[in-house]
Amino acid sequence: MTETATTVRKPILYSGIQPSGNITLGNYIGAIRNFTLLEKDYDCLFAIVDLHALTVRQDPAALRRNTAELTALYIASGLDPVKNIVYCQSHVPQHAELTWILSCFTYMGELNRMTQYKEKSAQHTDNINAGLFTYPVLMAADILLYQTNVVPVGGDQKQHLEITRDIAQRFNGVYGNVFVVPEAYIPKETARIMSLSDPTRKMSKSDPEDSLISLLDDAAAVRRKIRRAVTDSEAEILFDPEKKPGVSNLLSICAAMTGTTPETVTASFQGMGYGELKEATAEAVIAGITPIQERYKELVSDKTYISGILKSNAERARALAQRTLGKAQKKLGLYQI
Ligand code: TRP
Numbered sequence: 001m002t003e004t005a006t007t008v009r010k011p012i013l014y015s016g017i018q019p020s021g022n023i024t025l026g027n028y029i030g031a032i033r034n035f036t037l038l039e040k041d042y043d044c045l046f047a048i049v050d051l052h053a054l055t056v057r058q059d060p061a062a063l064r065r066n067t068a069e070l071t072a073l074y075i076a077s078g079l080d081p082v083k084n085i086v087y088c089q090s091h092v093p094q095h096a097e098l099t100w101i102l103s104c105f106t107y108m109g110e111l112n113r114m115t116q117y118k119e120k121s122a123q124h125t126d127n128i129n130a131g132l133f134t135y136p137v138l139m140a141a142d143i144l145l146y147q148t149n150v151v152p153v154g155g156d157q158k159q160h161l162e163i164t165r166d167i168a169q170r171f172n173g174v175y176g177n178v179f180v181v182p183e184a185y186i187p188k189e190t191a192r193i194m195s196l197s198d199p200t201r202k203m204s205k206s207d208p209e210d211s212l213i214s215l216l217d218d219a220a221a222v223r224r225k226i227r228r229a230v231t232d233s234e235a236e237i238l239f240d241p242e243k244k245p246g247v248s249n250l251l252s253i254c255a256a257m258t259g260t261t262p263e264t265v266t267a268s269f270q271g272m273g274y275g276e277l278k279e280a281t282a283e284a285v286i287a288g289i290t291p292i293q294e295r296y297k298e299l300v301s302d303k304t305y306i307s308g309i310l311k312s313n314a315e316r317a318r319a320l321a322q323r324t325l326g327k328a329q330k331k332l333g334l335y336q337i
Contacts, residue, residue: 011149013042013185016049016089016142019066023073025213025285026193026203028292029256031152034187036078044084045146045317046074051089051096052138055131056124068306073215076296081309089142091314094321098141099134101328105171106137106163115159140164143182145321150185158184175331179324191252191262196229199245216293219286226250226282237269237277247274250281257284 015031023032038044048070053063067088074086089095111117111133121128131138139160143151144167153161161184168179193203197211205212213225231246239262241248251262254277258265269277299305330336 010041010043012146012180013038013044013150013152014047014143014146014148014182015045015152016047016052016139017070018053019048019050019063019070020053020205021062021066021069022205022212023070023215024193024203024205025215025253025289027205028077028215028289029193029253030154030190032074032077032079034190035074035084036080039080039083042150045148046079046084046086047089047142047317048087049089049139049142052135055120055129055135057127068303069300071306071310072296072300073292075309076292076299077215081313085313085316086309087313087317088310091310092145092317092321094145094318094325095138095141098145098321098325098328099138101332102140102144102167102171103134103137105167106134106140110163110166111136114163116156136160136163137167140167144168144179145324146317147180147320147324148182149180151182152185152187171328175328178328178331191256193253193256194245194249196225196249199230199249213285215289216296217289219290222285222289223282226278226285229278231274235273237266237272237274239263239266247277250277254281254284257281257288 015035017027035044035046048067050063050067071086071088075081079086114136117133117135120132124132136159140163143161143164151161151164161182165181168181172178172181195201195203195207195211196213197208201207203212210225210228213222217225229246229250231250232244234244237247237251238244239248239251241252248262251265255262255265269280
């Protein structure tokens, strides 16, 4: 007797990342590494959001390269591009189309209140373009096109998920249930990796080179950066992110890379000094990222493979996106042929 395929659909998880280079150890530990665990419980889409990247000037060659590199790095980090849909936003024209529609359901006042817009427009006073302003609408389109149930969001993107929900509810309120209203996905306790030079701030890919570890750093760079990481003037190894942010950050990194807890690492370093902790942390990082780098190098040099993945996944994404876009267009009264 053949078992009937009771295809229980898994909830849909959507995540987007800009192809702006320099994936950090923080991105890896806090997000990418956990993607492989998500594919069990969710149908996942991981988008390389190149259209969002256009809100600041991009060097065309660098943008193209960063897109291929991010694809390779995702896969090298363990993401399965067949189980998951790893695709590039600009390959799915439905994103731009739905953005227009949703922008007619978004108020200027709402967009004006977005913290990221206020910050970015203060930073880039020479290029406050309309795309920067409507950035959250494109993000809403990304999410809503796929009937997304959950979106893993860090603190800086919470507001964008909120406005996505508001737009979806507003549209549904008029036209019926066209969009699933997405929820935030709160990951089960992942370590927050902080800057090496200022451990009270999150490690960020736009920070100076020496305050971050790139997933593609070689062993010498990892050792040098960790050796120079800010600690404190005491000598005791204690896990206390409030009082000892630098040392605690090293403990978190070491624990994440060896698959244990900061408390266990702390216990194993009793009686030892910061130098020894730094050395062990550097070696743990190197051991963890070296195999990823080796796999990455193979993949990124294989243009045919990368393009093939992006092409087949774009097709899968387009089919899903078109279903939602078509439904919205029909409800709106756009003439169907
Ligand atoms: N705005 C997000 C960021 O900068 C990237 C992003 C674009 C995104 N579209 C998304 C994240 C959809 C989650 C879901 O981090």
